[in-house]
Amino acid sequence: MPSRIISNIEVFDPAFLARIERLTLQSSRLLRGGLSGEHASRRHLPAPTFSDHRAYSPGDDLRHIDWPAYARHQELHLKLGETEQDIDVLIALDTSQSLNWGQGQRHKAVYALRLAALVGAVALASNDHVQLWPFQTRLLKQFGPATGRGRTPDLLRFLSQLPFAGQTHLPAITRGLRNRSGGLLVLISDLWTKAGLDALLKTAAAPRWQTVVLHVLHPDEIRPRLDGPIELEDSETGATISLLVDEAARRAYYERLIGWVRAIERTCRDRGATYVGVRTDRSLERAIVPVLRRRAVLG
Amino acid sequence: MTLLFPLGLLALVALPIIAALHLVRQRRRRLQVPTLLLWQQLKVPPEQRIRTLPWTTLLLLHLLAAAALALALTNPALRPGAASAPQHIIAIIDLSSSMGASDVKPSRFAKAQQAALELIDDLGPNDALTLIALDRHPRLLITGSAADAQQLRAAVSSLNPAGTGVDLAQALQLANSTLVADKRNRMLVLTDAAFSAPSTPLTAVAELEWRTWGTSTPNLAVVAFEARRIPNGEIAVYARITNAGMLPLARTVSLLVDGAEFSSQAVAIATDSSQEFVWRIPSGSTQAEVQIDSDDVLPADDRALLPLTIGRSVRVRLVSEQKTALERALAALPGLSVRVADTVSEQAAPVDLTVLNGVLPDPLPAGAVLIVNPPADQRLGSFDGFDSAPAQSAALASAFANVDLSSVQWQRAYPLLALTPTLQPMLENINGMPLVASGAVAGQPAVVWAFDPDASNLPAKLAFPLLTAASVDVLTTGALPATLEPGSPAPAADLLRPDGRPVGPRLDLPGLYRLPDAQGAVAVNFGDQAEAQLSPQPLPTVTVTPLDVAIPATSTTTWPLWPLLVLAGLGVLGFEWWYITQRRGLPIRRTVGGRS
Structure with missing residues (x-):
């Protein structure tokens, strides 16, 4: 089984894969497709x-x-x-530099890759047509379409070779979706981008599309453990800013983050998409899977 | 521990400099975050924030190393047994009247007194304590050890803050002269520092420590109170009241004549200024008193007294078997009440001065004696023949500086005296033999004229009344004045203090000191322009140059500590170097969470 080591962590360990194969992807909407799906x-x-x-x-x-x-x-x-x-499952995976952040099991890239593998492997096991679109400022080389659980190793091998660099640019996905007939779109990203989500969700709108947004955030992005005079550097752009971070600054940041997340959640709701906030300090199996099931993403 | 080079402490100035450098050049940690999207929206420009000192490990190490090296510069040394070495403490106690202020409870002086008593309690078996009174005329009070604790305590307890002005230079000079060779000498000044620094340089030859009490506090004081008779028979009374505080004060000033209120008026006195008052009171008045209705911390200077009757004159008895010119000279001196007698009588009334002309009874009459033309007597010394040589023009003592006997012609030779050690020559003849001597005879104050003035042309000379006046001045304190400064020596032994008790050696209470039988009185007023200012002033600079006093053998060994401190400083710097090297060897953490 191909694997990848990020931050001293084996991204796809056998136990994890064995569990996700037992899961089935559940669609809650009318989707177009052939007659062989489950x-x-x-x-x-x-x-x-x-x-x-x-x-x-x-x-x-x-x-x-x-x-x-x-x-x-x-x-x-x-x-x-x-x-x-059967349905077309399209996994749009953000591989920008901002995902390449964190430590150990909480590393955002580790988490995002596992999420993509979970959704993709389940979909392949359900004989769905799976495509994986890694994207940064543009779409990278795609995986699929692929069907059948026999393609799972190929999917994992593909995920193992993905580079994390550049910036998040959602319009790249939007352009790619315009020629597609519909299906299940799973967007995995930290959504650190100023625009493009609304246009993307508008393009991937029901009834042709069922969209699930998996918003990946590291706990230190939610509650930064910063203090004192600090020069912060943007991982994607390299821009810097000097700040004296104190309790007031941390509180102001948290309030803005909450506002930011709620704005994304509202956009998803308005466009009929399912929003799932994912913290990388939560166990994927114990925290994310129940949420996906509850939202009828997994069977 | 002793600092052998205290100036090395100046190197400690490096500590704030290091802290300032860290504050100015503090490096911001550079951390990578996924995005600045939200951070850029925060309006916390660092320029508007007050920088706080970054208590980093590096700063602490820098401070530690600098402190160790600075201390090493002071050349500290341990003296084993120094702490237990016998010490000699010289306590200089401020007795100026401002020490009576009660802004520190119960009073500044009580605090100083308590500190002195604690010094006595803490004396070790081999320690010694010297007490010096600090006022305008500093004086040595007592020196004693722990065995003399009772006398020391009594000396401290008998003190009162009753002086106007201080002479710190003289007090330190006195203290410098009391060092003990085999003890560790320490000087301790117990004061309120409410005095201006003297213009003369101050030096101390032992460790000097200040203990001060007192705060800046307002004070009103009667700083002048005088009276004089005017031609119409009335008495003009003059008073000056000073406001030495920071705020203008409005108070009531009253004048009492013979105990009854004569005048009362409300006055407002501006900050740091004085106001003068003049009253005219009846001629028969015997006593005047001015009072300020004030509630300041120094009530002793809120009133002043003045006796208006002439005080008692100096009582002189001239014992002479024959008519003498001396009687006229004595009678011509002001303030003297002269009585003449042929012989000395034990039943005679006490006098202040007895003039013995040609006689020398045994025992001598009580009090001071002026012995003129004495017969041979061992109490004065041995006779060594006779001489008629003229006198030298210059006197040997300032008390007789104006007396010139060089033109006196002696009709009869005078005896030559080899004086006893208790007598000192004041005037000599050209052969160096004494003509006038002063000192003590049989334990009593005495001036001796070795010649017979009636057997010379001296009575016709101006030098005669001058010699007589100088001799009387040496032997008596003169007539009782109307007022005396606080802390002055008692002018008469039979004075009664304001509280009715017999007077001590000094006038250390404010009020009216009376003679028995209403023979006169003298007022002691605490108001003084300098003492009215109660605010502590900056301590004067004293150059401390410890003398090489022999320390007992047990404590002569010193263990220098500077090598240890230098090693400690270098060790800290070495650790710092290792710490930085170790950090450089580690992967640099550039993100908050870490980056793979």
Whole structure:
């Protein structure tokens, strides 16, 4: 199994992978796709599982005609039911420099890679069409589309080779989505960018898209452990700022961070996307998976 | 521990300099954060913040090293047994009247007195204590050891703050002369520092320590109170009141004549200024008193007294078997009451001065004696023949400086005296033999004229009344004045203090000192222009140059500490070098959380 060491941490350990294979991805909306997926669709199609009838029209598959009903009513009707449907799962992974920050298990890149692996592996195991778009200021080389759990090693190998550099630029994703028919979009990012989220969510809007935003933040980004005269350097731009950080400054920063997160959450809600705030000091299995399940992202 | 080179302490100035350098050049830690997006929105420009000293390990190490090296410069040394070595403490106690201020409870002087008593209590078996009174005429009070604790305590307890002005230079000179060779000498000045620094340079030849009490506090004082008769028979009374505080004060000033209020008026006195008052009171008045209705911390100078009757004159008895010119000379001197007798009588009334002309009874009459033309007597010395040589024009003592007997012609030879050690020659003849001597005879103050003035042309000379006056002045304190300064020697032994008790050697209480039977009185007023200022002044600069006094053998060994301190300083610097080197060897943490 390919692996990657970041901050002395093996990103994909076998125990982690064994657990995520047991999970299934659950879609809660009507999605377009073929008929081989494992996700129940609300779209009424001729299907083995009966739920309704409609009148026959020329061109309909004769296999779905309800012959007993024809015997009783002398009219041709097709049996309608829920069909299992595969979906396109698109994982947009932020690989900007701001993710390459933290220590040990809390390292943001470690966490983001694990999240991407979790979602991707579950989707592959569900025979969904999985694509992974790493992006910085532009889209990097993509993974997929791939189907079947047999592609999971390829996905992990791909994730293991991703560089973390540059800046976050969401319009790169937005442009890529314009030619897509729809599916499940999972955005994994720390969202340290001034604009582009609203445009992205507007493009990836329901009913074609179901969007889940996984907002990754390190605990030190929420409550900075800074004190005294400090020169801060932006990891992405290299810009610096000199500050005398005291309790008042820390409080002001926290208030602005809360406002920032709430603004993102509101944007997601307005555009029908699911927002999940992820702290890297929480165990992925114990903290994130229940949240994804609760929000019907995982089965 | 002793600092053999105290000037080395100046190197400690490096400590604030190091701290200032760290404050000015404090480096900001450079830390990487994912983004500055939110930090840039914070309006906390560092320029508007007050910088605080960064208590970094580096700063502490710098301060530690600098302190160790600075202390090494002072050449500190341990003297084993120095702490237990016998010491001689010279306590100089300020007796100026400002020490009576009660801004420090119970009073500044009580605090100083308590400190002196504690010094006595702390005396070791081999320690010694010398007490020096600090006023306008500093004097040695007592020297004693722990065995003399009772006398020392009595001496301290008998003191009162009753002086106007201090002569610190003379007090230190006196203290310098009392050093003890085999003890560690320490000087301790117990004062309120409410005096101006003297213009003369001050030196001390032993360790000098100041203990001060007192605060800046307002004070009103009667600094002058005098009276004189005017032609119409009335008495003009003059008073000057000073406000030595920082605020203008409004008070009531009253004049009492013979105990009854004569005048009372409200006055406002500006800051640091004086106001004068003049009253005219009836001619028959016997006593005047001015009072300020004040509640300041020094009530002793809020009133002044003045006796208006003439005090008692100096009582002189001339014992002479024959008519003498001396009687006329004595009678011509002001303030003297002269009585003439043929013989000395034990039942005679006491006098202040007895003039014995040609006689020398045994025992001598009580009090001071002027012995003129004495017969041969061992109490004066041995006779060594006769001489008639003229006198030298210059006197040997200032008391007789104006007396010139060189033109006197002796009609009869005078005896030559080989004086006893208790007598000192004042005037001599050209052969160096004494003509006039002063000192003590049989334990009594005495002046001796070795010649017979009636057997010369001296009575016709101006030198005669001058010699008589000088002799009387040496032997008596003169007539009782109307007022005397606080702390002055008692002018008469039979004075009664204001509280009715017999007077001590000094006038150390404010008020009216009376003679028995209303023979006269003298007032002691504490108001003084200099003493009215109660605010402590900057301590005067004293040059301390300890003398090489022999220390007992047990404490002569000194262990220099500077090598240890230098090693400590270098050790700290070495640790600092190691610390920085170690830090440089470590991966640099550039982010808050760490970066892979």
